Amino acid sequence: MSDRTVGLPRWIYVPAVLGAAFVLLPLVAIVAKVDWTHFGSLITSQASRDAFVLSLKTSAISTGLCVVFGVPMALVLARRDFPGLAVIRSLVLLPLVLPPVVGGLALLYTFGRRGLLGSTLDAAGIQIAFTTIAVVLAQTFVALPFMVVSLEGALRTGGQRYEVAAASLGARPTTVFRRITLPLVVPGLISGAVLAFARSLGEFGATITFAGSLQGRTRTLPLEIYLQRETDPDAAVALALVLVVVAVLVIGLAGQGRGTR
Amino acid sequence: MRTRILGLLVAALMVAGGASACGRSDSGGGGGSGSKTTLTVFAAASLTSTFQKIGDKFEDEHPGVKVEFSFGGSSDLVSQIQQGAPADVFASADTANMDKLTAANLQAGDPKNFASNTLEIATPPDNPADIASFADLAKPGVKVVVCAPEVPCGAAAVKMESVTGVTLKPVSEEESVTDVLGKVSSGEADAGLVYVTDVAAAGDKVKGVPFPESNKVVNTYPIVALKDSKHSDIAQEFVDTVTGETGQSILAAAGFAKP
Structure with a gap:
């Protein structure tokens, strides 16, 4: 960034500080409310540990799915132009603006036993409702747009100069994708993955x-x-508080990923 | 791209704003002027339809009074009242949550029991797993959904297991009766344990399977006026309406039993 030397209008600090306080105060309130003497035993109960492990596991898988499907989606959206795009x-x-509960209902009507695909899946012996797979599907559904948005932004800002050069030198599309496109958008990919992970971790309604x-x-x-x-x-x-700490760690990682760009 | 997302968000906000504006003009049509007294009633979610009817009757009999409801899980409502939410009356779905409120000394007078409710099995309309008794819920392969033991309907389900000696292996322990009903009416689950009144309110979306042991576990609903109410006389009158003939006939019509 080159606009470091341009000063900000002073009044802008007032709403900025108010906004920050609005976000931070509830966090302070949570920390103040924690019963520290029993904190250890409260978060290490079997139910808590099961929930924590399940959350980390499903969020990791969902993030992986977001990468697998989100990267190609972002590429098509950023690089192609066709009617209806x-x-x-x-x-x-x-899913960014949809209430998660509505997302959950939509998934139920799709993959549920009596849903659009459910009877086919049922016949194939696959049952999704009430399984961990359903958790992963719900998380992926709400998190995928975060990956697509941040990666599409990175792809558009990056432009196509190097890809065009590589192609003109005879590189095949897959080689260009692997050697040029992907390495250039790694920061966007990381922040997209981190956002997707954080969104999966907080998923509730769907x-x-x-x-x-x-x-468990x-x-x-x-x-x-x-x-x-x-x-x-x-x-x-x-x-x-545990969830807040994990989320802060994840967002901190994202900040680092962006800083090294 | 960014402007597009912004556009999407703005559009969504406008939809939401439009909807709320509609709601406001609707309720304003009733003639909400500043001279009206507003009575705020915190009531358990399972009382939603019955209390709205009682509220309408109460407003008819008390011109100048407007009754507003906040429906939710009983334990949520108690913690909101403890945190200073402006409520005049509290109606709980169980005595445990009313005890929490009285332990904090927030009541005006003693709570009165005004209704009771028992469990019933709900299945999808075609009853795909052929559930005919409580013991059938434990058949292998039957997908049963119950409330988690932490919420009143789940506590009742646990008691029912010990009364009948039948151990359930639920595929899910939901947070509320509505969640259980949702899983059953959508056909995801083969059966769920809910209250008699929930089956009645769900109409033909679910089929009710009564079972003889159900009267062994009874959930009692208490109501009380609150100490910090600014209209304590009207609050007490509302409590009297619920425990009196008007309230009792409406509750009975919805399937609630006498306390």
């Missing part, structure tokens, strides 16, 4: 609607927090 892009990004809630199988950390709140608010707050 704008409509397709809006539809693909729909999971509870589509996958159900059973310890479908009850991820957000669902466990929601349930604990019923009887043991202290445990819910402790777990919430």
Whole structure:
């Protein structure tokens, strides 16, 4: 960035600080509410550990799926131009603005036992509802747009100069993709993956609607927090802090990835 | 690209804003002027339709009073009241949550039990797993959904397991009765354990399978006016309406039993 020397208008700090306080104060409130003397035992109960492990595992798999499908999607959206592209892009990004519960219902009507694909899958002996697969599908559904958006942005800013040069020198499309395109957008890919992971980690509405809630199988950390709140608010707050810490670590990683660009 | 996303977001906001504006003009049509007294009732989610009917009756009988409801999980409502939410009346789906409220000394007078509810099995309309008894829920391959033991309907389900000696292996332990019903009416689950009143309210979306042991586990609904209410006399009148003839007939019509 070259605009370092241009000063900011002073008044701009007022809304900036207010905005930051608005985001930070609730975090402070959570930390203040934590029962530190029992913190260890609250977050190491079997149910908490199961939820934590399940959340990390499913979020990692969902992020992998977002990379596998999101990178090609972003490439098509950024590099090709065809009628209806704008409509397709809006539809693909729909999970960004859709309430997750609606996403969960849509998945239920698609992959559920009586859904669009469900009867076919059922005949093939594949049952998705109430399994960990359903959790992964729900997370991938809500997280995929984050990957597509950040990668498409990186691809557009990067431009096509080097790809054109490589192609004119005789490189095949796959070689250009592997040797030129991918390495150039690594920062965008990393921040997209981190956003997708963070979104998967926090996924709640689609999971509870589509996958159900059973310890060790479908009850991820957000669902466990929601349930604990019923009887043991202290445990819910402790777990919430764990989730916040993981999220902060992940976002910190994303910041580093961007810094090395 | 960025402007497109922005456009999408703005469009979504406009839709949401338009919807809420509609809602406002609808409720404003009733003539909401500043002179009206507003009574705020916090009630368990399972009371939604019955309490709305009772509220309408109460407004008819008390011109100048507007009853507003906040429906939710009983434990959520208690913690909201503990955090200072402005409520005049609290109706709980179980005595445990009412005990939490009275332990914090937020009530005005003693809570009164006004209804009770028992469990019933709900299946999809075609009852694909041929469930005819509570024991059938434990048949291998049957996908049963219950409430988690942490919420009132799940606590009742656990008690029912010990009363009948039948151990369930649920495929999911949901956070609320509505979640259980959703899984059953969509056909994802073969059966779910919910309240009698939920089966009645769901109409033909689910089939109810009553079982004889159900009367062994009874959930009692208490109601109380709250200490910090600014309209304590009207709050008490609302409690009296619920426990009196008007409330009781509406509750009975929805399938609730006497306390």
